[in-house]
Amino acid sequence: MPENKPETTDATIGYFTVVEDERTGWTGGLLILDRGGRPLEFQCTLPVRPTRAHEILFGPTLRSHLVGQVIGKLLISKCRTPLTLLCCDQIEGLAVEAFTQSPVALIREAAEVDEGPISLDMLAGSETVEVAGATFIVPMEQRERVAGLASQYRDLPDAVEPFERIREAIKEAHSQLARQRPEAA
Amino acid sequence: MSFFSPRGPNLMRPAVGKSELVAQIDPLNSWTSDSLFDLTTCSLPLPSIDPVAIPIRLKPFVTRTQGFLFPDSARWIPPQAPGAVNAEPKPRKPSVGKKHNRIKPPSDIVKLQDRLYYLLQPPLDLLVGSGQLNFPFEPFPYQLDGMAFLFPRYAGILADEMGLGKTMQAISTIRMLLCSGEVRSVLLVCPKPLVTNWLREFSVWAPEIPIVAIEGNSTKRDFQWRSPQVPVKVANYELLKRDESTVIDGGLHFDLVVLDEAQRIKNRTSTTSEVVRSIPRTRSWALTGTPVENCPDDLVGIFEFLSPGYLKPGMPMPQIAKQAGGYILRRTKDMVLDDMPPKLYRDAELDLTPEQWSTYEAAEKEGVVHLENLEQSLTIQHVFELVLRLKQICNFDPVTGSSCKLERLVADIEEVAASGKKAIVFSQWVKSLDKIRDALQPFGPLEYHGKIPQKKRNGVIDQFKEDPNSHVILMSYGAGSVGLNLQFCEYVFLFDRWWNPAVEDQAINRAHRLGAKGAVTVTKMMAMGTIEQRINDVLDKKREMFDTLFSGNETPTQKVGLSREEIFGLFDLRAPCGKKVA
Numbered sequence: 001m002p003e004n005k006p007e008t009t010d011a012t013i014g015y016f017t018v019v020e021d022e023r024t025g026w027t028g029g030l031l032i033l034d035r036g037g038r039p040l041e042f043q044c045t046l047p048v049r050p051t052r053a054h055e056i057l058f059g060p061t062l063r064s065h066l067v068g069q070v071i072g073k074l075l076i077s078k079c080r081t082p083l084t085l086l087c088c089d090q091i092e093g094l095a096v097e098a099f100t101q102s103p104v105a106l107i108r109e110a111a112e113v114d115e116g117p118i119s120l121d122m123l124a125g126s127e128t129v130e131v132a133g134a135t136f137i138v139p140m141e142q143r144e145r146v147a148g149l150a151s152q153y154r155d156l157p158d159a160v161e162p163f164e165r166i167r168e169a170i171k172e173a174h175s176q177l178a179r180q181r182p183e184a185a
Numbered sequence: 186m187s188f189f190s191p192r193g194p195n196l197m198r199p200a201v202g203k204s205e206l207v208a209q210i211d212p213l214n215s216w217t218s219d220s221l222f223d224l225t226t227c228s229l230p231l232p233s234i235d236p237v238a239i240p241i242r243l244k245p246f247v248t249r250t251q252g253f254l255f256p257d258s259a260r261w262i263p264p265q266a267p268g269a270v271n272a273e274p275k276p277r278k279p280s281v282g283k284k285h286n287r288i289k290p291p292s293d294i295v296k297l298q299d300r301l302y303y304l305l306q307p308p309l310d311l312l313v314g315s316g317q318l319n320f321p322f323e324p325f326p327y328q329l330d331g332m333a334f335l336f337p338r339y340a341g342i343l344a345d346e347m348g349l350g351k352t353m354q355a356i357s358t359i360r361m362l363l364c365s366g367e368v369r370s371v372l373l374v375c376p377k378p379l380v381t382n383w384l385r386e387f388s389v390w391a392p393e394i395p396i397v398a399i400e401g402n403s404t405k406r407d408f409q410w411r412s413p414q415v416p417v418k419v420a421n422y423e424l425l426k427r428d429e430s431t432v433i434d435g436g437l438h439f440d441l442v443v444l445d446e447a448q449r450i451k452n453r454t455s456t457t458s459e460v461v462r463s464i465p466r467t468r469s470w471a472l473t474g475t476p477v478e479n480c481p482d483d484l485v486g487i488f489e490f491l492s493p494g495y496l497k498p499g500m501p502m503p504q505i506a507k508q509a510g511g512y513i514l515r516r517t518k519d520m521v522l523d524d525m526p527p528k529l530y531r532d533a534e535l536d537l538t539p540e541q542w543s544t545y546e547a548a549e550k551e552g553v554v555h556l557e558n559l560e561q562s563l564t565i566q567h568v569f570e571l572v573l574r575l576k577q578i579c580n581f582d583p584v585t586g587s588s589c590k591l592e593r594l595v596a597d598i599e600e601v602a603a604s605g606k607k608a609i610v611f612s613q614w615v616k617s618l619d620k621i622r623d624a625l626q627p628f629g630p631l632e633y634h635g636k637i638p639q640k641k642r643n644g645v646i647d648q649f650k651e652d653p654n655s656h657v658i659l660m661s662y663g664a665g666s667v668g669l670n671l672q673f674c675e676y677v678f679l680f681d682r683w684w685n686p687a688v689e690d691q692a693i694n695r696a697h698r699l700g701a702k703g704a705v706t707v708t709k710m711m712a713m714g715t716i717e718q719r720i721n722d723v724l725d726k727k728r729e730m731f732d733t734l735f736s737g738n739e740t741p742t743q744k745v746g747l748s749r750e751e752i753f754g755l756f757d758l759r760a761p762c763g764k765k766v767a
Contacts, residue, residue, distance in 0.1 A: 030252075031305060036317055038260040039305045043252030053243055070246040078250045109279045134279045157311035160279035165305050168287075172304055176297050 011035045011152040014086040014102070015162040016075065016093055018067045019170045025049035027174070028071035029166035032081045036155045037162070041081040044173055045071050068095025076100050085149055087136065089163050091115065091123065097139070103146050105129070105136035110160045134159035253298050259306070261365035262317055263393070286310045286329035288336050292511045303337045320357065321389055325350075327521040332358045334514045339468045340491040342447070344515035347474040347600045348529055348676070348706030352386045355443055355472055360391040363416055368440035368468065370416055374461065375445035377421040378592035381536045381713075383445070384419065399424060407431055422449055422457050429460050438465045446596065447471035448603070450490055451483035453498075462490050475603035476513065481505050488512075518675065518704045528693065533593055533710045534718075537579065540587040545578045545715060553756050568752050572716055579712040580617045580681055590680055590710045591624055597708065601676050602628045602656040607649070608676035610659050611692050613683060618659040621680065629655035634664045646671070662688055677707045682717060684747060686724060719755050723747060 013035070018028040025047035032041040048070060050062060058065055067090055076086075076099045083102040088094060089110035097104040108118050108128070120126050120137070127143045129136045131150045136159075138146045153159070285308030290300040309329040312318035324332075331354035335341055345351050362368040375383055380398050387396045396417040399409050409418065410431050425432065442464050444450065450458040469491045477483045481502050488496040491512065496505055537545060552571040556563055581588045594610065601608045610625075612618050615634050622630045631649050633642060642664075649658045650673060658671070662683050683689050693707050711717045724747070 034260060036260070036262070037307045037311070037315070039255045039307075040259075041252065041254045042301060042305055043250050045248045045250050048246050048248045050246070051244065053241055054246075057241075057243060066246065071248065074248060074250055078252060080254065107279075109281055113281060132279075155315060155317070157307060157315035157317070158279050160281055161285065161308065161311060164285075165307075168304050169301050172300055173297060176300075 010082075011084045011149065012040060012081055013153060013156065014079070014083045015166060016072060016086060016088045016096065017163050017166050018071050018090060018093070019167055020063075021047070021174070024174050024177075026066050026071065027170050028067075028075050029170050030075040030079060031162055031166050031169075032079065032083065033156075033162060035152055037157045039165075041079065042166075042169065043075050043078050044170060045074060047174070047177075064092040064095060067092035068098075072096035073099045084152070085131075085146065087159075089113070089160075091118075094123075094139075103138055103142040103149075105131075105138045105142075105146060107159060107163075108135040108137055110134075110163050132156040132159040251297075253301075255302065255305075258366040259302070261361070263319065263360055263364045263391075280311075286326060286333050288333045290337050291339075291341070293339065294337065309333055318361075324353070324357070325521065327516055328354050328357075331514060331516075332361065335470060336361060338470065338512075340470075340512055342471045342473065342476055342487060342491070342513045344473055344476045344513055346515075346517045346604060347597065348531065348704075349516060349518065349521065351472045351474070352383065352445070353390055355445075355470065356387055356390040359417065359441065359443070360394060362441065363394060368416075370413075370439050371418070371441045371443065372439045372464065372466070373417065373419045373443045373445065374422060374425055375419065376449070376596055377423060378535075378589065378596055379445060380419055380421055381589075382533065382593070385534050385713075387417065399428070403428075410435065410437060422461075425464075426456055426460050429463075433460070433463045433465070438467075440466070441468040441470065442466040443470045443472065444490065445472045446600075447473040447487050447490070448475055448478055448483065451478065451486035453486045453489050458486060458489065462493065474600045476515070478603045484509060518706075522704060527704055529704055529706045531706060531708045533590075533708050534713050535589040535593055535710060537712050537715065538582065538587040538589050538592075540585045541578060541582040541589065541712075544582050544584060545575060548578055549575055549716075556756060565749055565752055568756065572720075572752070572755065575716040576681055577614065577617070579715050579717050580612070580614070581620055586620065588620075589712065591621065593710065594621065594678060594680065595624055597676075597678070598625055598628050598657055605653075606656070606676060607674045608657045608678060609671060609674050609692075610657060610678045610680055611662055611689075612659070612680040613662050614681070615661060617680060618661065621659055625657055625659075628657050631655055631658045632660075633658055634661035637664070660692070662692055675705055677705060679707065679709045682709065682711065682721065684720070716755060720747065723751050723755075 011034075013033050015031045015033070016028070018026055020026050026049075027047045028045045030041075030043045031039060034040055048066060050058070050066065055062060072088075072093060073096065076096055083100060086096065086100055086102050086104045087107050087110075088096070088104065089107055091106060091111065094104055094106055106118075106123070106126075111118055118137070120128070123137060125140050126137050127140050129138055129143060129146045129150060131146070132153045136146060287308045288303045288306050290303040294300050294303070309318065309332060310326065313320065313323070313329070328350050331343060331345065331351075335343060335354065335358040343351050343354060345354075359368070359371055363371070373383055380400075384396060384398055387394065394417055395415045396419065397409055397412065397415045399406050399418055399420040401409075406424075406428055409415070410428065412418075420428070431437070442461075444461060450461055452458060471487050471491060473487070476487060481500070482498050484505060485496045485498050485500070488509065496508060500508075549571075552574065556567055556571060559567060577583070580590060598608060598610075610618075610621060612621070615636050618632060618634060622632060629652065631645050633645050637645060645658070649655050649671075658674075677693050679689060679692070683692075693705070711721055
């Protein structure tokens, strides 16, 4: 588990998301930004392709297993920049809290794009904190801690936009993979 | 089966009579069902069922990561522009689904990490919105797109139509590249009349960046070329040819070379083109409103500078379009109409030519002495006469005919004509218009002023509308400002300025009326450090005052003329029986 004790002046914020693509598989990206939204580090997985057996045997738990236990865990273990706060836009992403000391938040505005309206009833034991104009859903016991960090992200231009950057980057990586395949063949 | 037959008493006892009927079973002809089947049992052996476990091996999910750390320079922040207010960030809401002005890597950047470096940068609109990237005026969204286009490019053409702000986009991108440490030395090459314009635009859009115009004698120029403290150097095309040996063989190297009015090198065999192509450099950008003037090979000429051999003369047009597409960004006013105001003002702040300066200074000195000697007999008419004389010198040097305004006008009209557009040039003097007409002969100038007989005027307007070779009409403020509609003109040039902005506005509105085809670009020419600038400053102050007083209402520009005191104040004179106006 990486040491997560950045200096207060060097507050960082991590963005974690997983892109599912029928053809390519599941690809995760973790983008670490400084408090002004400038990139510090990017980690990206190669696509994971579950087999039919995985689909049958994991059943409806496959998604949460892949997002939280496989991709999220790996990305966090590879991350070299200390994290102050980690955000995700998928409910399953919250499971990565087991692998990091930093609080993990679900950004409501980002998650609602794909998941529809998200209420606190759906996430038992959660509360909200406003950070950089967005609603961060965090475990009840982390609320105070995240609220204490919120002031450090006043310069963050947009709390949701970095997920788009990760998706763009994954798309770019996929297209490069696709170009390499015919060349290899 | 049975039948009836006599039978014994113990078998059947007849009820009445002597002869009893006895029923007996005939065993020979009787049968029972049992006798039909021979029932036997047999046993069949069944194999025993032994359960077998077949293991399904579920492979663990295996994946790898690839990642990288960004260099510190990715966190560049330009210094705050002087005078800019560092406001507290405004409360904001996340922009879900909004289109951003993102930096996208060009196709010639191949390595994934390099491509991701650009893709993962924050969009420019958000940097501007959060106050991290400051501009003296808020750029239009298409201008941010232009910066996002240029920023990652090692070879690129910004080919926006004139008036859309190519200069500002190039300067702002250079500023971002210098701040991020991606470039350290920049050479800007432009036509001579535009050098001062570049210097001035830099002072507006990137005031913190040291810049020098290469000029003076050869020793001075040599020093300037080699000065590492000045990251941005501006040279004109002619001078570059003169200093060829210093630039090309002198061990200099530029991280970025920008060519303004790059159509100058469309002819690949010209000396200018050869010299420019030989400048040792890493990045090459070309700015031009008319990348193709006559034939597609013009573009080949520019590409010889950007990426030699990439395009070849005589290539089929579709192939040129396909190959060059990723390197060129061109927007016309129509394309960005939603972003733009209907009237776009450009101040062409020019420095008098040395000939004009010497005449101007002598005339002003002599004129002021004359006015002072008049003492009590000094009237406003005397001051007017001096103002007019000086303004005429700002237009043309009466001795040599030299004119900084004309040089600039010719360069701009060249671009207007090459884009197939039309322009109106206003001056208050017919004599100035005559000189302008001679210089603009290649662009089919027509005239519309007091010296043109009334009955011929309609014919002039019709010809200007219909004739595709006539790109410019020369008008005097008086004749050209009332009762005319020239909405097909997209460019207006005010060669000199009128006393009262209301008259200027009326002139401009000849081209900009409701239903005008597109936005109108108004270029106001002004000689800096002269009477023109002083008048302009006074008018600006008054306009500002009216804007403050009547904000939200139509500004009463008609009232924004010069008062008697202000006219005397232009020369620091005391109006007779009045107070001295500083």
